[in-house]
Amino acid sequence: MDQTSENIETLSLSQYTSDAYLDYSMYVINDRALPHVADGLKPVQRRIIFAMSQLGLRSDAKHVKSARTVGEVIGKFHPHGDSACYEAMALMAQPFSFRYPMVDGQGNWGAPDDPKSFAAMRYTEARLSIYSRALLAELDQGTVDYIPNFDGTFEEPKLLPAQLPFLLLNGSTGIAVGMATDIPPHNLNEVVSACIHLLDKPKATNLDLMTHIKGPDFPNGGKIITSVDEIREIYETGRGTIRARAIFEKKSDEIVINELPHQASPAKVLEQIAQQMNAKKLPMLVDLRDESDHESPIRLVLVVRSNRVDKERLMSHLFATTDLEKTYRVNLNVIGLNQRPAVLNLSSMLKQWLQYRSDVVTRRLEFRLEKILNRLHILDGLLIAYLNLDEVIRIIREEDKPKEALVKKFRLSEAQANSILDLRLRHLARLEELKLTSEKEELLSESKEIEKVLGSKSRLKSLLKRELQELAREFGDDRRSPIGQVEESKAFDEEELISNDPVTIIVSERGWVRSAKGHEVDPSELTYRDGDGFRHFARGKSNELALFLDASGRFYSTPAYSLPSARGQGEPLTGRFKPRDGADFVGIVMHKPGAHVLLSSNAGFGFIAPVEEMITKNKSGKACISISKGAVSLAPIMIQSGDLDYLKVAAATNLGRLLIFDLLALPSLSKGKGNKIINIPSGSFKSGEEWMVSIDVLKPEEILLVKSGNRDLKLKPTELDIFKGERANRGRKVPRGFQKIDELTAIPK
Numbered sequence: 001m002d003q004t005s006e007n008i009e010t011l012s013l014s015q016y017t018s019d020a021y022l023d024y025s026m027y028v029i030n031d032r033a034l035p036h037v038a039d040g041l042k043p044v045q046r047r048i049i050f051a052m053s054q055l056g057l058r059s060d061a062k063h064v065k066s067a068r069t070v071g072e073v074i075g076k077f078h079p080h081g082d083s084a085c086y087e088a089m090a091l092m093a094q095p096f097s098f099r100y101p102m103v104d105g106q107g108n109w110g111a112p113d114d115p116k117s118f119a120a121m122r123y124t125e126a127r128l129s130i131y132s133r134a135l136l137a138e139l140d141q142g143t144v145d146y147i148p149n150f151d152g153t154f155e156e157p158k159l160l161p162a163q164l165p166f167l168l169l170n171g172s173t174g175i176a177v178g179m180a181t182d183i184p185p186h187n188l189n190e191v192v193s194a195c196i197h198l199l200d201k202p203k204a205t206n207l208d209l210m211t212h213i214k215g216p217d218f219p220n221g222g223k224i225i226t227s228v229d230e231i232r233e234i235y236e237t238g239r240g241t242i243r244a245r246a247i248f249e250k251k252s253d254e255i256v257i258n259e260l261p262h263q264a265s266p267a268k269v270l271e272q273i274a275q276q277m278n279a280k281k282l283p284m285l286v287d288l289r290d291e292s293d294h295e296s297p298i299r300l301v302l303v304v305r306s307n308r309v310d311k312e313r314l315m316s317h318l319f320a321t322t323d324l325e326k327t328y329r330v331n332l333n334v335i336g337l338n339q340r341p342a343v344l345n346l347s348s349m350l351k352q353w354l355q356y357r358s359d360v361v362t363r364r365l366e367f368r369l370e371k372i373l374n375r376l377h378i379l380d381g382l383l384i385a386y387l388n389l390d391e392v393i394r395i396i397r398e399e400d401k402p403k404e405a406l407v408k409k410f411r412l413s414e415a416q417a418n419s420i421l422d423l424r425l426r427h428l429a430r431l432e433e434l435k436l437t438s439e440k441e442e443l444l445s446e447s448k449e450i451e452k453v454l455g456s457k458s459r460l461k462s463l464l465k466r467e468l469q470e471l472a473r474e475f476g477d478d479r480r481s482p483i484g485q486v487e488e489s490k491a492f493d494e495e496e497l498i499s500n501d502p503v504t505i506i507v508s509e510r511g512w513v514r515s516a517k518g519h520e521v522d523p524s525e526l527t528y529r530d531g532d533g534f535r536h537f538a539r540g541k542s543n544e545l546a547l548f549l550d551a552s553g554r555f556y557s558t559p560a561y562s563l564p565s566a567r568g569q570g571e572p573l574t575g576r577f578k579p580r581d582g583a584d585f586v587g588i589v590m591h592k593p594g595a596h597v598l599l600s601s602n603a604g605f606g607f608i609a610p611v612e613e614m615i616t617k618n619k620s621g622k623a624c625i626s627i628s629k630g631a632v633s634l635a636p637i638m639i640q641s642g643d644l645d646y647l648k649v650a651a652a653t654n655l656g657r658l659l660i661f662d663l664l665a666l667p668s669l670s671k672g673k674g675n676k677i678i679n680i681p682s683g684s685f686k687s688g689e690e691w692m693v694s695i696d697v698l699k700p701e702e703i704l705l706v707k708s709g710n711r712d713l714k715l716k717p718t719e720l721d722i723f724k725g726e727r728a729n730r731g732r733k734v735p736r737g738f739q740k741i742d743e744l745t746a747i748p749k
Contacts, residue, residue, distance in 0.1 A: 381416025656739025
């Protein structure tokens with residue numbers, strides 16, 4: 001064919017693809033993904049319900065295999081995949097997905113744990129639910145337009161004559177091209193009340209309507225915790241989020257969860273909690289059970305460690321970290337009466353539905369009025385026949401064309417003449433004439449009432465209100481999702497999750513650290529690496545900070561619970577911290593609020609510091625002791641709160657000099673060099689001849705243990721008096737044989 005022929009249309013590829021994609025987008029938006037404000041249904045849902053009604057599967061009919069329904073739908077109205085059609089049908093049958101299910105199913109139709117776990121359509125059976133009557137009751141009364149199906153062989157309703165605003169009652173979700181919809185379900189009684197209020201007061205605001213519609217109402221309950229202001233903003237703008245959380249009750253040592261948020265899976269919730277328990281993030285929980293059964297569809301039991309556990313705080317953590325609290329997006333995006341997608345607020349949505357409902361009722365009344373007028377016309381002809389019965393019989397018996405003769409003789413219409421000719425002999429009885437007269441009177445009365453309603457907006461509104469009230473009495477139920485503002489859920493801080501078990505922190509000579517459970521551990525009996533041995537230890541709780549001091553006077557801190565177990569060899573502190581110039585770690589204390597630490601150097605200087613001043617997150621540590629050249633810091637000594645007033649300091653040099661004085665004689669500083677503790681001649685220290693070798697604090701009743709090589713000397717409180725003096729004195733020599741002092745240790749009497 002000649003390419004220049006007038007029958008060939010030239011179109012650029014970009015224009016063609018643009019038009020094709022736009023057509024596809026509009027199809028997805030209007031005919032697949034978004035519900036219509038009139039009946040609240042997507043096309044596939046509408047076709048399923050219509051096909052089931054055509055098959056006679058009303059709510060009082062026998063259940064029929066789902067495959068029969070799906071075949072009817074995809075064969076006549078919805079030429080798409082059978083699995084997608086069946087999934088849409090299953091969704092409408094799930095009482096945990098739809099607030100008012102449209103399909104009544106038998107068999108496995110899925111579970112809250114897995115809504116898509118329904119059996120194959122060859123196994124399940126279904127019929128329409130009682131709620132579908134509110135969609136189909138007026139279908140054959142001229143209320144909606146019919147359009148050809150996809151191949152023009154059948155007709156299907158463009159919309160269903162919904163007697164209730166199912167768009168709000170059941171909600172909807174869908175994703176189209178460039179837009180989506182998320183409409184939560186609502187309570188029927190509340191929505192009907194809002195519609196009636198809007199009929200009475202067409203200018204009612206969204207705030208006015210919220211006195212009737214408190215908020216969404218989910219099928220399986222759960223407490224809505226979104227604030228009233230946020231809900232009002234959703235209903236005013238058509239967008240926002242709704243939060244819902246589980247409902248629970250507290251018992252002595254248990255927490256029983258009776259309701260879960262909408263679309264929350266019980267199995268997934270238990271899995272989320274179990275994962276935290278396995279990760280040691282819920283030490284206050286010892287067990288969890290699923291006791292759900294037929295009588296209690298949701299019953300999850302959490303067993304706490306003791307009745308002293310703060311159950312409210314525990315649940316707040318679980319709300320923040322599991323599906324016990326869920327957030328739902330709200331986007332009231334629907335196909336409006338103008339057949340265009342739009343995000344509507346609550347007032348606009350109800351007004352559009354009421355307009356549609358008013359049109360449906362008007363068409364229903366007009367349809368009925370037309371039927372009545374047609375019947376009255378027939379009745380007039382029949383009554384004429386009864387008044388002239390003999391003549392009518394003669395005409396029928398004698399005339400060759402009785403219909404034309406009847407029309408001419410009594411001035412009847414063709415329809416009236418046909419109705420006379422169709423009469424049976426038994427209907428010619430006198431009683432039948434009385435029945436026709438009575439029927440005519442009733443129809444005349446009904447037609448007058450219909451004409452009054454059609455001619456009066458107020459009467460039409462009253463009829464709409466009355467019908468809505470009757471439907472509410474028939475289908476309405478109580479709210480399932482209570483609404484109430486609560487405190488914001490908050491996950492546990494890391495410190496809150498740590499138990500306060502007693503632990504012993506051990507540091508080896510080479511700086512390897514580990515944590516042993518309990519305070520009964522003897523660090524010297526633990527095994528160490530070859531060439532390594534015990535050096536320092538401190539006792540505390542697993543939820544406390546461990547503070548390490550190196551020889552350069554810098555402190556490092558880390559949580560005790562983070563340290564490796566004493567079952568192994570531990571880990572090197574140099575892998576956790578970055579000490580300068582490879583300085584050795586000389587001691588450890590545990591952080592206890594209000595406590596103090598005695599800090600000193602072997603140059604004979606020291607001071608008291610609050611333990612809070614030792615804390616740092618810096619891996620390079622925090623400088624606390626100013627060390628003179630050639631000096632190193634000694635092991636820190638923990639001083640409990642309240643002990644400062646009566647403790648004594650015992651300090652000794654390597655040459656056997658011992659000095660004891662009041663602890664309060666030392667200054668309290670946050671950092672620095674401190675004051676002189678024991679007098680060491682500067683020349684002796686610089687030459688390496690003498691230095692302070694050990695220091696400890698004594699209670700008045702304690703014994704001082706002096707270690708010298710393999711020998712121990714125990715000095716009782718009465719024997720310590722000769723060593724007492726003023727701070728910075730030279731001290732006195734200990735007895736001969738113990739003058740090479742290695743360590744001082746205060747021990748109980």
